[in-house]
Amino acid sequence: MGFDGSEDVLGYWGRNVVEDYHNTLLKKLPSLTAQLSGVKGGNKPPQQPFRLLGSNLRVGQSPPQLPRLPYDGHDHDGQAPPQLPGHRSGRRAAPKVGILGAGVGGLYTALMLDSLDIKYEILEASDRTGGRLFTHKFEDGGKYDYYDVGAMRYPLPKKDENGKYKSGVMKRLGELIEYSKLNDGLAVPLRDTIIDYYYQARTGGTFKYFNSERYQVPLENPDPPNFRAREMGVESEYITAGVDNIAADIVIPFARMIMEDVGLDTNMGKGWDLMMQNDAYSLRAYMSFKYIPSVDLKLPPSHLNTNTINWCETFDKSTGWYDRALTEQVLEALAFARVGSSTFGEIEWKCFDGGSHVLADYMTKYIRSTTEDPNALIRTNKSVKSISQATNGMEVSTWDGSATTYSHVISTIPLPCMRTIDLSAAGLNVMQTTALRKLQYGPSVKVGIRFKTTWWTTRFGIVGGQSFTDLPVRTVVYPSYGVDSDTPSTVLIASYCWTNDAERLGSLISTGKEEYNEQLKELVLRNLADVHGMPYSDLVDEFVEMHAWDWNHDPLTGGAFAFFGPGDFQDLYTSLTAPNANKRLHFAGEAISTRHAWVVGALDSAWRAVFEYLLSSGQHDRIEEFFRLWGTNVEWAQLPTEPPTEDGSGGFDPEDHLLGVHMRYTYAAELTGDIKF
Numbered sequence: 001m002g003f004d005g006s007e008d009v010l011g012y013w014g015r016n017v018v019e020d021y022h023n024t025l026l027k028k029l030p031s032l033t034a035q036l037s038g039v040k041g042g043n044k045p046p047q048q049p050f051r052l053l054g055s056n057l058r059v060g061q062s063p064p065q066l067p068r069l070p071y072d073g074h075d076h077d078g079q080a081p082p083q084l085p086g087h088r089s090g091r092r093a094a095p096k097v098g099i100l101g102a103g104v105g106g107l108y109t110a111l112m113l114d115s116l117d118i119k120y121e122i123l124e125a126s127d128r129t130g131g132r133l134f135t136h137k138f139e140d141g142g143k144y145d146y147y148d149v150g151a152m153r154y155p156l157p158k159k160d161e162n163g164k165y166k167s168g169v170m171k172r173l174g175e176l177i178e179y180s181k182l183n184d185g186l187a188v189p190l191r192d193t194i195i196d197y198y199y200q201a202r203t204g205g206t207f208k209y210f211n212s213e214r215y216q217v218p219l220e221n222p223d224p225p226n227f228r229a230r231e232m233g234v235e236s237e238y239i240t241a242g243v244d245n246i247a248a249d250i251v252i253p254f255a256r257m258i259m260e261d262v263g264l265d266t267n268m269g270k271g272w273d274l275m276m277q278n279d280a281y282s283l284r285a286y287m288s289f290k291y292i293p294s295v296d297l298k299l300p301p302s303h304l305n306t307n308t309i310n311w312c313e314t315f316d317k318s319t320g321w322y323d324r325a326l327t328e329q330v331l332e333a334l335a336f337a338r339v340g341s342s343t344f345g346e347i348e349w350k351c352f353d354g355g356s357h358v359l360a361d362y363m364t365k366y367i368r369s370t371t372e373d374p375n376a377l378i379r380t381n382k383s384v385k386s387i388s389q390a391t392n393g394m395e396v397s398t399w400d401g402s403a404t405t406y407s408h409v410i411s412t413i414p415l416p417c418m419r420t421i422d423l424s425a426a427g428l429n430v431m432q433t434t435a436l437r438k439l440q441y442g443p444s445v446k447v448g449i450r451f452k453t454t455w456w457t458t459r460f461g462i463v464g465g466q467s468f469t470d471l472p473v474r475t476v477v478y479p480s481y482g483v484d485s486d487t488p489s490t491v492l493i494a495s496y497c498w499t500n501d502a503e504r505l506g507s508l509i510s511t512g513k514e515e516y517n518e519q520l521k522e523l524v525l526r527n528l529a530d531v532h533g534m535p536y537s538d539l540v541d542e543f544v545e546m547h548a549w550d551w552n553h554d555p556l557t558g559g560a561f562a563f564f565g566p567g568d569f570q571d572l573y574t575s576l577t578a579p580n581a582n583k584r585l586h587f588a589g590e591a592i593s594t595r596h597a598w599v600v601g602a603l604d605s606a607w608r609a610v611f612e613y614l615l616s617s618g619q620h621d622r623i624e625e626f627f628r629l630w631g632t633n634v635e636w637a638q639l640p641t642e643p644p645t646e647d648g649s650g651g652f653d654p655e656d657h658l659l660g661v662h663m664r665y666t667y668a669a670e671l672t673g674d675i676k677f
């Protein structure tokens with residue numbers, strides 16, 4: 001496998017995380033088989049010891065016998081679940097599934113259940129769908145006078161000669177964009193709303209402004225100054241090597257080796273081992289205590305000092321970013337297919353014409369079109385107050401005083417918000433509640449300003465791309481949409497901040513008070529003037545209106561997206577990818593994915609949650625269809641090891657896919673008392 005990003009390398013990564021966890025559990029379950037024989041009903045006759053293709057069990061370990069999953073309606077005694085009213089053609093008509101949250105993860109869950117003819121309803125706290133697909137349209141503005149407050153750009157894989165998206169990290173999003181229900185017969189099919197996103201400017205020179213020095217970056221052969229790096233305490237040889245090359249030198253070896261693991265029998269090759277040896281490091285700690293520059297950088301063979309690390313962080317990311325996990329940097333590089341000035345992977349940056357909310361609008365419209373009452377399936381202004389186990393289901397109560405019992409619940413509520421919901425009777429185990437508590441979310445703010453004209457284009461020729469600075473606004477994003485229209489966008493993302501920078505600017509946004517709004521406006525305009533080297537008064541004259549958003553203080557997200565600290569991801573990913581005690585509460589949402597902080601992460605987690613629901617409810621007959629309609633995933637689904645026999649039996653046991661195995665492992669640990677609910 002080459003280093004071209006064409007495989008879903010993050011999928012393989014996730015599989016390794018899960019299989020490594022199984023190896024840990026395996027050590028704790030030596031007496032599993034003996035104990036299971038004493039379990040009531042024995043969970044059907046013991047299965048053949050399972051074997052998975054590519055199973056990562058280390059040499060010398062024998063695969064355990066795992067219990068079958070306890071299904072809906074079973075009391076673990078192997079009886080078939082009762083037939084429910086409405087049963088037809090051999091299928092149980094499943095009672096309603098409750099989907100919590102109508103962001104892209106919740107809407108995608110609904111599309112999947114709809115395609116399988118499974119009843120559901122969505123409870124959404126706000127008065128709109130889309131969640132972090134949130135496009136703010138300036139009311140009196142023109143067609144393109146909007147900005148994406150949340151997700152805005154997508155590194156989609158390229159298409160093949162048949163117009164199908166190739167493999168890659170964002171493939172599932174590409175396939176959703178192509179989904180027939182969002183395209184066929186529509187005046188404007190969803191796929192036609194996809195336009196180019198100019199991650200780097202299409203024309204003109206964007207700016208870098210650091211330590212009061214300004215540089216306009218030419219499209220070709222940029223040669224920026226060092227922005228007074230010596231005064232930041234950085235030695236000249238590091239300045240000569242450059243931030244981009246040092247950042248790439250740290251991350252690329254990991255990324256390259258992880259890519260090289262893909263396709264190995266186990267996928268747990270040198271890349272995985274190397275990453276795990278360093279998983280406890282933050283990026284800063286790794287640079288301070290472990291990293292030795294490569295010879296070709298011509299730097300001293302020693303770790304980096306704090307001044308050099310601070311300098312790298314300032315120019316490479318945002319303040320405090322390097323305190324997060326080293327592993328996060330590597331995974332992000334693999335998703336972006338980019339590290340410093342090095343790019344790899346066949347991706348194309350795209351966005352939605354009309355803003356990212358277009359995607360949510362299409363999904364919502366289709367879902368509403370499937371019933372006579374457009375509000376029946378998506379119930380807005382329904383803020384979840386508590387989730388608890390009930391007889392044959394999960395009860396969900398909302399702040400308006402109503403309560404409903406669902407056969408199963410798939411929650412896509414952002415995990416920080418789950419901490420504000422009463423889960424005391426939801427049947428979570430200690431690792432699950434711990435994961436909810438300690439998950440690190442990344443703060444982020446955006447400030448959109450509508451101006452009278454597109455001054456960045458008329459004055460500097462800038463179309464698309466971004467400018468960077470150490471001033472409080474940190475990143476300025478120029479619109480990629482409407483750039484060839486008669487009414488180009490006059491809206492600039494005047495500030496896009498993360499981590500500590502977002503926390504500071506956010507303090508001016510979150511109170512909602514007019515006095516701080518004024519302060520924010522002046523600060524942002526002054527920063528823009530400095531970055532672009534133009535008079536502040538010109539920008540005051542150009543100013544029309546401002547809209548700012550602080551995701552950290554949004555009670556419906558509790559942060560912008562998952563941004564893990566060292567070692568965080570493993571615990572969260574292994575504990576929240578299995579259901580609660582009665583196997584009827586399933587966790588989804590962006591954070592529970594190797595592609596967290598991306599829309600595709602929300603989609604992947606929703607796919608896994610639906611698969612998990614089908615397994616938990618014993619609807620094995622629907623799983624092949626589910627795979628056919630919604631694809632599989634290298635993390636959770638693998639081909640059966642044994643081909644079907646001539647009489648057509650065998651060959652496909654959904655519980656032998658990794659997700660089924662994972663659920664059986666955790667269930668086995670529950671039976672032996674290693675996991676307690």
Ligand SMILES: Cc1cc2nc3c(=O)[nH]c(=O)nc-3n(C[C@H](O)[C@H](O)[C@H](O)COP(=O)(O)OP(=O)(O)OC[C@H]3O[C@@H](n4cnc5c(N)ncnc54)[C@H](O)[C@@H]3O)c2cc1C
Nearest residue numbers: 101103104105125131132151152153384589590598599602
């Ligand atoms: C600033 C920013 C920039 C981003 N940039 C990109 C990008 O460029 N590309 C990309 O791919 N991704 C990006 N992302 C990430 C992407 O937006 C998310 O990963 C994705 O939208 C998350 O979808 P979700 O369904 O998991 O969560 P959400 O969209 O947050 O949906 C969760 C829903 O749950 C609802 N809810 C919350 N509490 C309750 C409750 N108590 N009861 C009922 N409902 C509740 C919320 O209102 C919300 O509608 C960005 C995110 C942010 C914030």
